[in-house]
Amino acid sequence: MESAGLSGLILKRLASGLVTLFIVSLMVFAGTEILPGDVAHAILGQQATPDSVQAIRDELGLDRPAILRYLEWLYNFVQGDLGVSLISGREITDLIDTRLRNSFFLASVAAVIAIPFAVGLGLVAALYEDRLADKSITIMTLVFVSLPDFLLGYLLLLVGAVTLGWFPALSRISSSMSFIEQLQAVALPCLTLVLVVSAHTMRLTRAAVLSVMNQAYIEMAELKGAGRRRIILRHALPNALSPVLNIVMLTLAYLIVGVVVVEAVFNYSGMGQLMIDAVSKRDMPLVQACGLIFASVYVLLNLSADILSILTNPRRRRPK
Amino acid sequence: MINLLRDLNLSARIGVVIVVVFLLAVTFGPMLLPYSAVEISGSVWEPPSATHWLGTDNVGRDLLARILTGGRMTVLVSFFATCGAFAIGCPLGIAAAITGGWFDLIVTRSVDALMAFPGLILALIVLSAIGTSIPSLLMMMAVLSSTIVFRLTRAVASDVAAMEYIEVARLRGETMRWFLFKEVLPNVAPTLFTEFGLRFVFAAILISSLSFLGLGIQPPYPDLGGMVKENALAITFGRSAPILPALALALLAIGVNLIVDGLLKRNANLDLHK
Numbered sequence: 001m002e003s004a005g006l007s008g009l010i011l012k013r014l015a016s017g018l019v020t021l022f023i024v025s026l027m028v029f030a031g032t033e034i035l036p037g038d039v040a041h042a043i044l045g046q047q048a049t050p051d052s053v054q055a056i057r058d059e060l061g062l063d064r065p066a067i068l069r070y071l072e073w074l075y076n077f078v079q080g081d082l083g084v085s086l087i088s089g090r091e092i093t094d095l096i097d098t099r100l101r102n103s104f105f106l107a108s109v110a111a112v113i114a115i116p117f118a119v120g121l122g123l124v125a126a127l128y129e130d131r132l133a134d135k136s137i138t139i140m141t142l143v144f145v146s147l148p149d150f151l152l153g154y155l156l157l158l159v160g161a162v163t164l165g166w167f168p169a170l171s172r173i174s175s176s177m178s179f180i181e182q183l184q185a186v187a188l189p190c191l192t193l194v195l196v197v198s199a200h201t202m203r204l205t206r207a208a209v210l211s212v213m214n215q216a217y218i219e220m221a222e223l224k225g226a227g228r229r230r231i232i233l234r235h236a237l238p239n240a241l242s243p244v245l246n247i248v249m250l251t252l253a254y255l256i257v258g259v260v261v262v263e264a265v266f267n268y269s270g271m272g273q274l275m276i277d278a279v280s281k282r283d284m285p286l287v288q289a290c291g292l293i294f295a296s297v298y299v300l301l302n303l304s305a306d307i308l309s310i311l312t313n314p315r316r317r318r319p320k
Numbered sequence: 321m322i323n324l325l326r327d328l329n330l331s332a333r334i335g336v337v338i339v340v341v342f343l344l345a346v347t348f349g350p351m352l353l354p355y356s357a358v359e360i361s362g363s364v365w366e367p368p369s370a371t372h373w374l375g376t377d378n379v380g381r382d383l384l385a386r387i388l389t390g391g392r393m394t395v396l397v398s399f400f401a402t403c404g405a406f407a408i409g410c411p412l413g414i415a416a417a418i419t420g421g422w423f424d425l426i427v428t429r430s431v432d433a434l435m436a437f438p439g440l441i442l443a444l445i446v447l448s449a450i451g452t453s454i455p456s457l458l459m460m461m462a463v464l465s466s467t468i469v470f471r472l473t474r475a476v477a478s479d480v481a482a483m484e485y486i487e488v489a490r491l492r493g494e495t496m497r498w499f500l501f502k503e504v505l506p507n508v509a510p511t512l513f514t515e516f517g518l519r520f521v522f523a524a525i526l527i528s529s530l531s532f533l534g535l536g537i538q539p540p541y542p543d544l545g546g547m548v549k550e551n552a553l554a555i556t557f558g559r560s561a562p563i564l565p566a567l568a569l570a571l572l573a574i575g576v577n578l579i580v581d582g583l584l585k586r587n588a589n590l591d592l593h594k
Contacts, residue, residue: 024436032448054367154548158555260531261440287445
């Protein structure tokens with residue numbers, strides 16, 4: 001273990017991440033198969049005739065054992081073949097293409113704004129602990145954590161689009177728009193996401209930095225007369241880096257879930273809307289594909305958080 | 321109870337007032353109002369007036385009556401889902417902490433697997449298969465939330481089991497019943513109580529989000545998230561109809577979070593005094 005060193009540790013973490021991905025794919029597949037009856041009946045509901053049930057069973061290959069269907073599905077997925085939508089009959093890869101890009105665009109603009117903003121405010125709150133700045137930030141975050149995503153979305157929609165008329169109420173982007181126009185189109189959903197995510201990130205950053213600042217070595221540095229600047233940059237920052245990086249990754253992971261609701265508020269054509277549509281129409285292949293994409297991104301973010309934390313925190317390299 | 325209130329800070333007391341008023345309003349409010357939640361008593365999206373204090377909704381029903389009735393539905397569903405989460409998570413957590421070995425390993429790993437998902441996405445996948453009836457919603461939410469309850473109970477139970485007072489009680493020859501109710505429970509109760517609050521807020525926001533997406537509680541039952549969806553179009557006319565039910569939900573969540581925050585601070589202070 002000790003001889004394996006850093007790269008060995010990271011390889012080990014990568015391997016366990018792969019195992020998690022495998023388990024997650026198994027659960028996505030099993031999750032859509034756990035109903036007592038039969039998918040074909042569930043899809044057809046009242047209109048189920050023996051013929052139509054058989055047609056769907058044939059189309060989905062339901063007569064073959066589940067384990068075979070799972071392996072085939074996973075194999076095709078890895079090859080980039082996501083199957084065919086049950087409702088529209090189109091290739092799922094075509095359906096997902098622009099929507100995945102739209103969601104990615106929205107989430108990354110939100111991340112670029114939210115992360116410096118939230119981590120910065122969290123730092124301020126921690127460094128001025130128990131003073132006015134900290135107290136007001138803490139109360140604000142407590143309130144924002146409690147607000148449902150759609151409330152923030154509609155409030156911003158009411159103020160930004162209807163009352164002030166600064167932004168479009170429907171967030172549509174297309175490739176013919178310039179980058180600035182696209183940014184303006186996603187301004188409101190983006191702001192909603194920033195507000196939703198920032199509250200969590202701020203609270204976590206504040207707690208992480210405070211726990212470092214309360215360590216004995218910080219007190220020691222103060223006692224030996226090191227300046228405040230030196231204490232923060234040389235003693236606190238290297239130790240706070242790992243938890244804060246972790247929080248950044250958690251924020252990104254939280255964005256993925258936030259996207260689903262925010263897209264619905266603003267009628268933004270992205271992955272979230274696609275998945276909700278698929279779930280309400282019981283388009284199983286599409287639900288599985290969307291679910292696996294969402295879950296994989298989430299797992300990969302958590303995995304990179306862990307690897308970054310191994311890289312930035314030498315304590316984690318010690319075998320336990 | 322009175323003593324506990326005295327211990328709490330100002331913001332937690334505000335939280336208690338918010339939650340108590342909310343619960344009283346959703347319990348007794350619908351009986352006191354002249355309109356029921358389903359009767360059409362005005363035109364579409366009327367602004368607030370003396371007859372309709374909060375205005376009317378997308379088909380002309382009284383918004384206040386619907387928010388109170390819908391709020392009751394949201395509270396009940398979240399409460400039962402949270403109870404379910406504790407009924408699954410607590411016994412499993414305690415059992416895993418005490419027995420250890422294979423049982424512990426299997427349960428812990430399954431919980432890890434469930435937590436590798438974002439909650440809402442897992443909920444959507446499961447709902448696509450089992451449908452959106454209220455029992456299946458409750459079951460899905462209870463299982464989702466039980467993962468965190470399990471982790472917490474397991475951690476707390478293994479901490480408590482290693483405490484000296486447990487050893488003393490064991491040497492005194494106390495019964496299992498005494499153990500659980502006089503030694504373990506009073507020491508884990510504050511932690512579990514605050515967690516119950518957090519899980520309740522999680523459940524309320526999850527079920528409302530699902531209803532908002534059209535995949536939660538289905539009409540004709542009113543609930544806060546579903547009402548936001550029904551009235552979503554009003555926003556383009558500058559009306560606040562979709563915002564009001566969402567505000568009611570936010571108020572409940574803020575109230576509970578304030579109490580939880582106060583309790584956490586109080587518990588942390590108690591630890592310091594030791």
